[in-house]
Structures are given as structure tokens and as C-alpha cells.
Amino acid sequence: xASLLPEIAVVIPAHxxxxxxxxxxxxxxAALDQLVAYEVIxxxxxxxxxxxxxxxxxxxxxxxxRPLRHRRRSGQSAGLITGIRAARAPWIVTLDGDGQNNPADxxxxxARRPAASPDDxxxxxxxxxxxxxxxVWQKRLASRIANRVRGALLKDRTPDTGCGLKLFSRQAFLAxxxxxxxxxxxxxxxxxxxxxxxxxxxxxxxxxRGRSHYGIGDRLWVGVVDLLGVIWLMRRWRDPGxxxxxxxx
Numbered sequence: 561x562a563s564l565l566p567e568i569a570v571v572i573p574a575h576x577x578x579x580x581x582x583x584x585x586x587x588x589x590a591a592l593d594q595l596v597a598y599e600v601i602x603x604x605x606x607x608x609x610x611x612x613x614x615x616x617x618x619x620x621x622x623x624x625x626r627p628l629r630h631r632r633r634s635g636q637s638a639g640l641i642t643g644i645r646a647a648r649a650p651w652i653v654t655l656d657g658d659g660q661n662n663p664a665d666x667x668x669x670x671a672r673r674p675a676a677s678p679d680d681x682x683x684x685x686x687x688x689x690x691x692x693x694x695x696v697w698q699k700r701l702a703s704r705i706a707n708r709v710r711g712a713l714l715k716d717r718t719p720d721t722g723c724g725l726k727l728f729s730r731q732a733f734l735a736x737x738x739x740x741x742x743x744x745x746x747x748x749x750x751x752x753x754x755x756x757x758x759x760x761x762x763x764x765x766x767x768x769r770g771r772s773h774y775g776i777g778d779r780l781w782v783g784v785v786d787l788l789g790v791i792w793l794m795r796r797w798r799d800p801g802x803x804x805x806x807x808x809x
Contacts, residue, residue, distance in 0.1 A: 566599040569647035573639025574657030578610035579769035591663040603639040604629040637743045656724035665762040669727040678729030683755035688725035688762035718747035
């Protein structure tokens with residue numbers, strides 16, 4: 561169903577994931593070909609490995625794939641923003657490029673979306689919640705602490721904001737404030753915009769190829785600063801609860 565006007569865009573930010581992307585893209589094709597018209601946008605964040613070659617070769621056999629490349633490394637949030645801006649579909653699903661998110665879980669998120677066009681509805685974020693995390697214990701511990709602290713301060717009603725598998729309206733995302741690392745705070749930012757947040761259990765897989773880009777020490781203080789900034793954003797916004805047109809006098 562990839563040849564039709566897409567209803568959903570799978571957006572994947574990737575940096576040095578040459579060993580994972582071909583398999584991941586084949587899994588997306590298997591999960592979505594009979595489900596919905598779709599496109600896949602992989603944003604190569606200035607990789608120094610064979611990622612550009614893998615994407616170019618895969619695109620020859622996979623018409624739904626639209627690979628893009630940053631001229632310089634800009635981070636995961638920038639990759640998401642680039643891909644979502646380039647998307648044609650009204651619905652966006654995000655995946656990490658390391659293969660730990662399972663594309664077979666996308667239909668479960670898709671089934672929870674409102675039936676009407678997302679442009680005609682209040683915004684909604686459908687977020688994956690990784691069951692049975694397959695990461696090293698240090699990463700699981702850091703995520704558990706971060707989720708509890710963030711949830712207590714932001715009240716974002718999401719047990720696992722670090723899960724890369726999420727579904728939402730393209731229009732709603734583009735209306736959010738964007739900043740480096742904003743992908744870690746999407747539930748809070750959607751709630752700030754008056755959205756509903758729905759959590760769906762999803763599977764999780766170990767990284768089997770390539771090197772993890774996650775560093776606990778180098779993200780700790782950046783995460784604290786980001787959290788303070790999002791708290792400020794939440795407190796400096798008043799949701800009008802919708803807009804009604806006034807009839808002529």
C-alpha cells in the first residue's frame with residue numbers, strides 16, 4: 561500500500577546505523593504493506609559510516625523510502641523535526657534507528673488513533689510503553705529514575721517517554737515548541753497543547769548491531785536543564801480550551 565497517497569509517515573532519525581537500517585526497513589515494509597498507505601522518511605544525521613550508501617541502495621528497491629541527510633550532525637530531535645516537516649502524511653509514527661523498537665507494534669498504535677482526520681480533532685499522542693526492557697541495567701536504572709522525576713514534576717501521565725515508538729498528528733507536532741532534546745518531552749508538550757495522551761504496551765529488543773549512542777553521564781545535566789525549561793514552558797502557557805467563531809453582529 562506504499563504507492564498510494566500516504567496516510568502515515570514513519571520517521572526515523574539515524575546516526576551511524578548502517579548495520580541496522582536494512583533489516584529495520586524490511587520489517588516496516590512487512591508490518592505496513594497490507595495495513596495502510598505509508599511513506600518512510602529516514603533522516604541521516606551526518607553519519608560517518610555507510611548509512612548513506614545503505615539508504616541509497618535500499619531506496620532503489622523500496623519506493624516508500626525517502627532518505628534525507630543533514631549536512632552536519634544536529635541530534636535526534638532535529639532529525640525528527642526534519643523528517644516530520646518533509647512528510648506528506650497527516651499521521652506520523654516515530655521509530656529509533658537502532659532496531660530496538662519493533663515495527664510489528666505499529667499496528668497496535670494505529671488501531672488506537674481516532675477514526676476521523678487528525679486535522680478535525682483535538683490532538684492526541686499515542687505513546688509506546690516498553691514492556692520487558694532489553695537494555696543494560698545502567699540504562700534501565702537511569703530511565704526509571706528519569707521517568708519518575710519527570711512524571712512527578714511535569715504530570716505527563718506517561719510511564720516511558722523514552723520509548724521512540726509514538727504516533728501523532730503531523731499538524732499537532734508542528735504547532736509544538738521545538739528545541740534540542742524536545743523528543744524526550746513530547747507527552748508533556750502535547751498535554752500543554754490540550755492533547756490526550758494514550759499509552760500502549762509495546763515490545764523491546766536488544767541492540768544486536770552497531771554502537772549505542774546513549775551516555776548516562778553526558779545526558780544527566782543536559783536532561784536537568786531541559787526539564788527546567790519544559791517546566792517553565794508548561795507554567796507560561798494557558799490553554800484556551802478551543803476556539804469558536806463569532807457570528808456576524
